[in-house]
Amino acid sequence: GESVGLHLPTLSVQEGDNSIINCAYSNSASDYFIWYKQESGKGPQFIIDIRSNMDKRQGQRVTVLLNKTVKHLSLQIAATQPGDSAVYFCAETKRDTGRRALTFGSGTRLQVQP
Amino acid sequence: GAGVSQTPSNKVTEKGKYVELRCDPISGHTALYWYRQSLGQGPEFLIYFQGTGAADDSGLPNDRFFAVRPEGSVSTLKIQRTERGDSAVYLCASSQSATSYNEQFFGPGTRLTVL
Numbered sequence: 001g002e003s004v005g006l007h008l009p010t011l012s013v014q015e016g017d018n019s020i021i022n023c024a025y026s027n028s029a030s031d032y033f034i035w036y037k038q039e040s041g042k043g044p045q046f047i048i049d050i051r052s053n054m055d056k057r058q059g060q061r062v063t064v065l066l067n068k069t070v071k072h073l074s075l076q077i078a079a080t081q082p083g084d085s086a087v088y089f090c091a092e093t094k095r096d097t098g099r100r101a102l103t104f105g106s107g108t109r110l111q112v113q114p
Numbered sequence: 115g116a117g118v119s120q121t122p123s124n125k126v127t128e129k130g131k132y133v134e135l136r137c138d139p140i141s142g143h144t145a146l147y148w149y150r151q152s153l154g155q156g157p158e159f160l161i162y163f164q165g166t167g168a169a170d171d172s173g174l175p176n177d178r179f180f181a182v183r184p185e186g187s188v189s190t191l192k193i194q195r196t197e198r199g200d201s202a203v204y205l206c207a208s209s210q211s212a213t214s215y216n217e218q219f220f221g222p223g224t225r226l227t228v229l
Contacts, residue, residue, distance in 0.1 A: 009154075036220075043118070043205050043220030044157065089156045100145065101170060102218065104156030 012111045019077040021108045023090035028071060030092035034102065035064060035075045037086045044089060047075070077110075085112045116140070118221035120206050126227045127196055135191040135224045139208030146189050147207040147218060148181055157205050163189060164211075196228045 013019050025033065031052040036044035050057045050064045050073075057064050063076040073090050087109045091102040119138040127133050139146050145164055149157035159173040163183045171181075178196075183189040193200055203223040209216040 041222065043207070043222050045220070046217050049217070091156070100162050101147070101159035101173060102149075102157075103159070104149075106154070106156050 009107070010109045010111060012113060013080050015080060015082060015112055015114050017080055019075075019080045019084070019110060019112075021075045021077075021088050021110065023073040023075075023105050023108075025071050025073055025090065025092045025103075025105070027092060027094065027103065028068075030094050030103075032093050032095045033064070033066060033073050034091045035062075035073075036089045036091060036104075037084075038089065038107070039086045047088075080110075080112050082112045082114055085110055118206055118208055118219055120204075120221040120224050122224060123222065124225045124227075126229065128229050129196060129198060131196050131228075133193050133196055133226065135193075135204050135226070137189045137191070137206030137208075137221060139187065139189070139206070140219055142210070143208035143219075144186065144211050145209045145216070145218075146183060147209075148189070148191050149205040149207065149220075151203045151205055151223070153202075160191070160204075193226075196226075198228045201226055201228045 034049040035047040037047050038044045048059045048062050048064050050066050055066050061078045065074045087107045089104045089107045091104045093102050121136045147162045148160040151157040161171040161181050162169050166183055166186045178194045181191045203225050205220055205223045207218040207220045209218045
């Protein structure tokens with residue numbers, strides 16, 4: 001199941017399937033992007049990041065893809081597990097100007113069905 | 115080790131009152147950030163400290179909001195004359211330094227409700 005950006009706030013997948021969460025970021029000058037996972041009642045938790053000089057980065061079960069041409073970021077989660085159920089946010093910033101604040105998207109809720 | 119802690123976890127106040135929200139960053143982290151998260155939204159940046167000084171306060175919505183970090187560790191976010199629109203979860207984050215690409219570690223937040 002694929003989420004079409006932030007206009008589809010909930011993504012429901014079956015356990016074991018792959019999940020793809022999309023994000024359209026706003027600032028073409030941003031050079032650093034991060035995906036966060038937020039569970040209910042908790043603060044955002046870092047998942048994976050990518051710099052603008054890369055177009056793909058892989059972690060454990062997660063992959064982030066960056067398409068600067070269309071200002072699009074995606075998070076792929078392999079073999080989705082019930083523990084992956086949470087709200088996922090993309091965040092961006094432009095670090096070489098000294099700015100440290102992150103600009104977050106509005107999030108996608110991932111629901112994993114057992 | 116301990117993560118970022120925030121107190122109180124919940125705060126209910128009345129319109130017009132003054133509130134203080136506290137953040138204890140991870141020990142040794144020199145950079146500290148405050149964000150505000152409204153229901154169903156992503157966090158919004160408020161202010162960032164490098165050491166004791168506010169390096170960027172461009173996200174503070176108005177002069178009712180103020181934050182301090184007098185010894186470069188604990189920070190307090192202060193809100194005067196609270197309004198119902200201030201109701202949100204206030205998140206604090208810290209990072210080892212503000213240089214390069216250091217991960218921001220978030221606390222659990224303080225849920226502020228203004229009646």
